[in-house]
Amino acid sequence: MTELTVTRELHHEPPTSNTSAPRVAPKRDPRVASKHDARATPKSRSGQAPKLELCELGETGDPAAETHSPFCLKVRRAMAAKGLVFTSRRGVAPSDHRTYNPLGQIPVLLVDGEAVYDSTEIVDALETWVPSELTEAERAESVLWEELADTALNGFVVASRWADEENWARVKTRFFADAPAPVRAIVAPMIRRRIVQSLVARDVWKAGPERCWARFEKLLDALERRAPERGGWCSASLGPADFALFGQLQSFRSDLTPSQRDAVERRPRLRAYLDRVDQATRVPSDA
Numbered sequence: 001m002t003e004l005t006v007t008r009e010l011h012h013e014p015p016t017s018n019t020s021a022p023r024v025a026p027k028r029d030p031r032v033a034s035k036h037d038a039r040a041t042p043k044s045r046s047g048q049a050p051k052l053e054l055c056e057l058g059e060t061g062d063p064a065a066e067t068h069s070p071f072c073l074k075v076r077r078a079m080a081a082k083g084l085v086f087t088s089r090r091g092v093a094p095s096d097h098r099t100y101n102p103l104g105q106i107p108v109l110l111v112d113g114e115a116v117y118d119s120t121e122i123v124d125a126l127e128t129w130v131p132s133e134l135t136e137a138e139r140a141e142s143v144l145w146e147e148l149a150d151t152a153l154n155g156f157v158v159a160s161r162w163a164d165e166e167n168w169a170r171v172k173t174r175f176f177a178d179a180p181a182p183v184r185a186i187v188a189p190m191i192r193r194r195i196v197q198s199l200v201a202r203d204v205w206k207a208g209p210e211r212c213w214a215r216f217e218k219l220l221d222a223l224e225r226r227a228p229e230r231g232g233w234c235s236a237s238l239g240p241a242d243f244a245l246f247g248q249l250q251s252f253r254s255d256l257t258p259s260q261r262d263a264v265e266r267r268p269r270l271r272a273y274l275d276r277v278d279q280a281t282r283v284p285s286d287a
């Protein structure tokens with residue numbers, strides 16, 4: 001497939017890092033351990049900050065959407081929140097990065113050329129370098145919310161784009177914008193069929209659109225009641241649950257999926273929470 005290209009670099013300072021650091025952050029007292037201390041802690045084997053490259057898809061062409069991948073959004077925002085510098089390796093399809101991830105999925109983070117894949121593994125690695133300020137109990141809760149975001153919420157993101165008849169024409173035009181006409185006409189519906197089958201197998205779309213979107217509304221109602229009015233989802237500051245929830249929920253806030261976007265926007269606490277995470281984790285515009 002397409003050869004990958006390295007694009008622009010972010011402009012904030014990297015910490016030094018230790019790629020062989022333990023994967024679970026030690027229990028920390030947030031009153032004494034500041035973020036600044038954490039950034040100073042990791043040391044790389046060579047004494048240099050490691051080179052971080054994020055394997056993802058091409059730019060969206062939409063200033064409101066830095067990526068169409070909710071999992072790349074999760075990782076991008078986690079890195080921005082932690083002040084980590086990275087470059088992007090762009091591909092046309094996730095499978096373009098198969099050299100680094102045999103599963104053919106994105107995101108993949110190359111750490112001095114060594115691949116870490118699966119967004120949860122990547123965020124775990126980031127947490128060992130620049131830990132979020134979470135107690136052990138908060139960290140355990142954070143794992144549960146991250147799982148809910150990556151599985152349940154992601155099912156609805158995928159359904160909104162690939163299964164929902166109301167959105168499909170827009171999605172096809174945007175996602176296959178650079179594809180030759182025959183690809184758009186023949187390959188796009190084939191990919192769609194395969195993805196819808198996987199949504200049926202995941203029990204997201206088995207009972208059809210009405211049940212799917214009723215479950216989505218119910219889940220959003222619960223998230224609206226649970227959304228924190230300040231701080232992060234599981235603690236006073238942001239952590240893995242926030243990066244994961246933001247990655248999926250923000251992905252609905254797109255003109256590709258107007259009815260799902262409106263469903264999120266109708267919930268003021270959830271909307272305010274997402275705006276807060278957005279502000280705190282924004283990747284510089286030239287990234």
Ligand SMILES: N[C@@H](CCC(=O)N[C@@H](CS)C(=O)NCC(=O)O)C(=O)O
Pocket residue numbers: 068069070071072094103104105106107117118119120150
């Ligand atoms: N569990 C993976 C899921 C990643 C994922 O589903 N990525 C999508 C793009 S947003 C993908 O690569 N899809 C292609 C495929 O699954 O074949 C993670 O957390 O990174």
